[in-house]
Amino acid sequence: MRKVHLITFGCQMNKLDSELAAETLADAGHIVVDDESLADTVVFNTCSVRDHAEQRVLSRLASLKPRRLADPDFRLGIMGCFAERYGEELLRKLPHLDFALGTRQFLRLPEVLERLDREASAKPEKAGHFGPAGAESPGIHQSHPRARHQGIQGFVSVMRGCDNRCSYCIVPDVRGGEVSRPAEEIAAEVRALALAGAREVTLLGQNIDAYGKHDNSSLAALLRLIDTTAGPDTGLVRLRFVTSHPRDISRELVETVRDLDRVAAHFHMPAQSGSTPILAAMRRGYTREEYDDKLAMIREVLPHAGIVSDFIVGFPGETEADYLATRDLVEKAHFTTSYIFKYSPRPGTPSALTMRDDVPDSEKKRRNNDLLAVQSTVSSTRGATLIGRRFSVLAEGESNRNARRWTGRTEQNMICVFDAPPEGDTWRGRLVEVEVESATPLTLFCRVVGNDAQEQPED
Ligand code: 5AD
Ligand code: SF4
Secondary structure (H helix, E strand, O other): OOEEEEEEOOOHHHHHHHHHHHHHHHHOOOEEOOOHHHOOEEEEEEOOOOHHHHHHHHHHHHHOHHHHHHOOOOEEEEEEHHHHHHHHHHHHHOOOOOEEEOOOOHHHHHHHHHHHHHHHHHOOOOOOOOOOOOOOOOOOOOOOOOOOOOOOEEEEEOEEOOOOOOOOOOHHHHHOOOEEOOHHHHHHHHHHHHHOOOOEEEEEOOOHHHOOHHHOOOHHHHHHHHHHHOOHHHOOOEEEEEOOOOOOOOHHHHHHHHHOOOEOOEEEOOOEOOOHHHHHHOOOOOOHHHHHHHHHHHHHHOOOOEEEEEEEEOOOOOOHHHHHHHHHHHHHHOOOEEEEEEOOOOOOOHHHHHOOOOOOHHHHHHHHHHHHHHHHHHHHHHHHHOOOOEEEEEEEEEOOOOOOEEEEEOOOOOEEEEEOOOOOOOOOOOEEEEEEEEEOOOEEEEEEEEEHHHHOOOO
16 A cells, blocks of 8 residues: 655646546555655656646656655656656656656556555565556546545546647647547536536546547537536536637537536637737647637627637747737737747647747747736726626635635636635535626626525525
8 A cells, every 4th residue: 555645737637637546546545645745655747738847847856866765665656748758768767767657547557556566575776667658548538436526626538639730739749649538428427526526517628629529429419418417416516618629619519508507608719829820830720810700609609708718929930920910819809818828849749840949038928928918908907897797606615815705716717706604604616696896807806695505495
């Protein structure tokens, strides 16, 4: 039995994979510990999306080197995207690293730890190596029991991998091609999560609109199935999905979101750039005009939808005019928020192989900061228009800053802060009706005007 501490970098998919890895470890009799100092095994779930993410893992691995070398019983491993890509090389270069498991292999964690223990007793100075190459873990695409899930938010993977070849992106290399999970399995997992206490479930896929495209299904059909399988009797209040590719998001999907009450009017639809020539160089498969059309379609069907975007600034060849086109998109699109990144060439990707990283870092920084400022102004203006509006907020718990205030999220995924419930009462996991009193770019400050508990009959 090992005491394992998992440290997660990267996206929601990685966080979910860590949760599934933890469940698998617990099923095999290991203990998953929150406190790193109590652990005899540390596993990093890694990200490769930008160079910075890789460097952070390397420095954390280096900081654990003395402990690993001093204690023959201590184990150090990596899983996830960086492990998939550089696992073999890191195992060769880092004598203190015991194993690397690729993105579809983390369910083998218990098996690997047991094997290391067996081999360690024979050869204590170096436990063993497990490269990322090899078969997928059995069960990786199947439904997971999830009965141990804690918290009101849950995540379910509906597909793994990505078939797009955006020229800057490492994901197809590290997460492989698209594999959609069977709809019934997903629906069963959502139901299990809800019964375990999750009130909001987010469906995850790198390119979720492509769900089911190989077997004549669709994300819209999946949402309808889940809506029936995980009915209100399960306690599920809200369903979300990320991430949408602007080319693939369909009117049928948006209408389905409109028609199903519990599916949140929230879309994460990364534009990446507002300039058509840059979008072409990125191989995104749409023009600026087509992106604008998708935005207009969503706003027409669901005027109150929250839309979130990602942008990369300083892509090879991005001129000032290209950047200004991106700026123009952010000014006009009224995104709830935008995640903005400086281009980071990923070795082996088409853009790194064929294009020179020719925008100087100082210029990338300037564009990054400028775009952040534009989005912040847009968010403030948008926030001001929401004053007096009412929202249903899924209450999460006490605010970190002030125990007398609570936080939660609207269906558009905006954070709300509102007064705490009366002593002894809890609103955790319930819908609370609030009215917006003031707003900052990222937060709505509200007063409570009702909560779903009041509507329930007394027992
Ligand atoms: N450089 C910078 N940002 C990137 N992203 C993906 N690849 C890169 C890269 N090479 C950003 C995209 C994506 C988000 C998850 O990370 O905006 O949507
Ligand atoms: Fe990072 Fe992309 Fe892997 Fe997520 S899928 S962990 S963002 S490289």
